[in-house]
Amino acid sequence: MTVVASTVSDSAHVELLQLQDAAREAGADSVTTVLPYMGYARQDDSFESGQPVSARAVARAISTGTDRVVTVNPHELSVNEYFDVPATAVDAAGLLAAPFGDLTEPLFLAPDPGARPLAETVRDSYGRGELDHCEKTRHTDTEVDVEPCDAPVSGRDVVLVDDIVATGTTMSEAVAHLGRDASRVYVACVHPVLARDAYTRLQRAGVEAIYATDTVEHPVSQVSAAPAIAEVL
Known part of the structure; x- marks a missing residue:
């Protein structure tokens, strides 16, 4: 039997x-x-003495009721090692290329080096375009410094790619650096958490459109992750 649940809240964890x-x-x-x-997959390490590793605690709890786990683009692949049963990670990033039509000199841009492989996957699925990444320094959940990429953006369509958009802080900073030089700026992500005012923040920053999979229900969830999941079931 297969149980499917996106644990977007504490109550969703209990329901699972x-x-x-x-x-x-x-x-x-x-x-x-x-x-x-x-949920809690990004809390995959302890940064202070005595701090819990929430991803590990959640994984252990889930393991007690299952024989196998399938995750979709966990923030770090190492999260799957916390499960006490076999765990498989599915990459749904390539599906994000589907909504894009004819882009002008497309640049697929990651907000930090860690997201570059995701941007590359989307670029490869789209079939053409340049690849680059920014440099990011995170100070707090809502304070991020993003250094612009080296690739020229004037007159080009830019697709910002990340695994998850939560507060929208990183993406908004990246859009700000692109300024008015880019022709259009899109955001593509696997998990559209878009907490609080993140969606509005990105719209105000000048993002043309946001495309995401349906791992989290949101109006921008226009791409089904089901085909990627079905391949491993």
């Missing part, structure tokens, strides 16, 4: 554990848990 328990009680010989979006 209940679903797993119900699957066992229904007599399932084996349970596969699919996590399109795994």
